[in-house]
Amino acid sequence: MAAARFIRARLIRAAEAPPIVGPAAIEVFARRHRLRPYEALPWLTALGAYVLFPGYLPLAAQTLATILFALSADLVLGYAGIVTLGQAAFFGTGAYTAGILAANDWGEPITGLFAAAVTAAVIGFLSGLLILRSSGLTLLMQTLVVAALLREAANKASAITGGDDGLQGMQVWPIFGHFEFGLFGRTGFFYCLAVLFLCWLIVRRLVHSPFGRSLTGIRENVARMHAIGAPVFWRRLTVYTISAGLAGISGALIAQTTSFVGLDSLGLERSGTVLIMLIIGGVGRLYGAFIGVPLYMIAQDRFSSIDPVYWYFWIGLLMVLLVTFARGGVLGLVDRFWPAGRRL
Amino acid sequence: MSSGPAALETRGLTKSFGALTVANMIDFRLEQGARHALIGPNGAGKTSFVNLVTGALSPSGGHILFGGADITTLPQAVRVKRGLVRTFQVTQLFRGLSLLENVTLAVCERRGIGGDLRRPAGDHREAIDEAYALLEKMGLAKEALRPVATLAYGRQRLTEVTVALGLAPKVLLLDEPAAGVPTGETGRIVEAIEALSPEIALLIIEHDMDLVFRLARRITVLVQGRVLVEGPPAKIAADPQVRRVYLGERAAR
Ligand SMILES: Nc1ncnc2c1ncn2[C@@H]1O[C@H](COP(=O)(O)OP(=O)(O)O)[C@@H](O)[C@H]1O
């Protein structure tokens, strides 16, 4: 009740405020991409976790890499409005690329990441060329098929991929020839953190560019986007390719930090889970990934220790509640309490 | 009439959906700087005509010429870049985005910076200034930072026209610009249309006959995908066929 009154008061105050006009309006609009203080939060949290939970560094590294994966999915789903159930295709491609290199005497991690990004981006570009003319349910099915085909290919090519057993014998070299991937996962943690940070810089730049804004336009109204003369297909293909590359990097990170790649890296479950994570955090918001992924992982950890058999049911229930009462995920809730914080 | 190339011309333009022919051998000329109305009963094929001309639909036959050049097979985006711009009968805007963003997106596309990946959108000040100036001109400056969805429908219709103007049209096709707006509130939209630069060739689809006769210097009547008759307003008003199939039908309601 108090909360409701609080929201009402805020909304009324926002509505009563005189409109911003003239140069001031242009100024507000043109400065939307400026960094805000709260954007330091994810990074402070990560460093805080490093200090407070030194025993959980391998898990933290996984979380960071998964945030990158969710970020890549958000570009496609949240910004360009492409509903995909095949994002794991690119994650797995990246994981196998880095993994196969490391299992075949090229364990240098940074070049491995680049190779993973390029391979995944190429797969993204080629499959996008084929499927992105479709939309809606057709497109959804096609993204699913691409991932399923790749998974089957990886299964068949067991001589290189290890098939069902997974890829064995990865030897990842120290970063810069110096920092070993140790048992305690400190190197892996900072490696993932640094890569996520760089990728976040890129994605942030991207979504605030005219290109990024035009993606939002495509999500909001494709017909209108065509009518203002935007080459919609090429925009979509471009973001699909970039997103695939980022997903590839995230797959490679997990492969390199765990020294293992399995078929599940290309699986439907991974594609579906990342959507759930995004919905929990908030879709199309850049920070939805940073909130949704840790929350999901914590929820999974809690629920599965309370109820090892039916934990997935509880996750499902949480989803239903979120979709019913908190459209827009956690960030959607934040908007309601703090409307002024929302970027226009 | 004019001897130079028409701003927009169709020759034998035809489109069928199965057995239904929505455009039947339409020969049409929109002169430079025209104020031309396209009228006809519901389902006559007026919106389909706009869709065909702008490339949202591909014709089953015939040709479309823009400034004398054949554009029949050009993609929609290319036609827009050349200055062939339309508005929608049912508002098509980015509802969750602010008015300023709606217009800025259009201006950016026209300026060829819509695909820029590197600079922040906010750094393209010229585009934002231009979009804001357009909103000001249309009397929408106060709402510039509000999401479109929070606006009254009449204001949304006005935004629809503003977005079109952001594309610097040479030919502007307005598909029932006042559709769905309460009669008392259409004034602002009519004023905006009357204030359009005389260099823009205008084709307006409209049901309100007062509006048509106020704005148009030439009228084409479309019935069942065919041009029934075309001419200056006085001729159309006096045409017995038109009175029967169109004006009469409406007057009878
Ligand atoms: N994509 C489509 N597929 C099938 N029929 C259509 C399509 N678009 C329009 N039509 C039909 O074409 C006819 C003309 O429609 P329209 O051009 O919207 O008429 P108007 O704008 O003159 O009212 C209508 O009977 C409509 O149902």
Ligand SMILES: [Mg+2]
């Ligand atoms: Mg119509």
